[in-house]
Amino acid sequence: MKLNNDPEIILDNVSFAYKQRNILEDVNLQIKQNEFASIVGPNGGGKTTLLKLVLGLIKPDKGKISIFGKTPDQVRQRIGYMPQYAHLDMDFPANVMDVVMMGRLSKTTLWFSKKDRVEALNSIAEVGMTDFIDTEFNELSGGQKQRILIARALCSRPDIMLLDEPTANVDLKTEENLFAILQKLNSNMTILLVSHDLGFVSKYVKSVICVNRRVVIHPTTLMDGTLIKDIYHGDLRMVRHDHRCSETGHTYD
């Protein structure tokens, strides 16, 4: 696979406000192909808002967003999205296959093709859930639901995957399994993932985007200490914070 060194996602001086309340201000961000970045920051800091801007669900008040050199709307089909689990209303009967097939719905056709079904089955296999194809979504455990939601985002075969807290409410073992799935996918797609953890992230994460009205990108440092591994039960990377992320923005020590 040939890597393109030009940034895939560019946010150029982007600001966004809800009802005149500034949520994101002067955001400059460049994400390259095959990046695996974790988006961290305090509650209400603007992480989901950042994902929605990249998806084109909301538009910047100021500045420009370019993805593969186009607007988010123009490349929407190339982006997979897994929304925050807590925001998902799945209070209707649907089995695993139905839920994953929703990821193949397009604006142009109202029916599914054989290819749609094959892609859905492949995505379910990729997250290790083939045995659950006919199971009701609501009967799955939290971790199994998260896997199926990843499969739903995956089955449109996106070049970029946006995931909003995919490991919320799952135990550490399940979290590790989900990250292992994402690492495999990262070999041919760019991954941006909102995470609740501020100090440590999975060893697969290459950089950390810190969002608190303003946005700063950090490198990650591989942890090889057994103590941290014992405490967190997994291989982790530490976020190198050489500044403070505060309400008023980012100040350097």
Ligand SMILES: Nc1ncnc2c1ncn2[C@@H]1O[C@H](COP(=O)(O)OP(=O)(O)OP(=O)(O)O)[C@@H](O)[C@H]1O
């Ligand atoms: N549709 C909306 N209308 C008005 N305000 C909104 C709307 N959606 C989000 N907000 C506000 O924008 C701010 C940023 O919200 P956002 O969901 O981006 O934060 P977040 O960093 O993802 O938070 P969390 O960690 O709690 O999920 C919050 O103060 C929130 O109340």
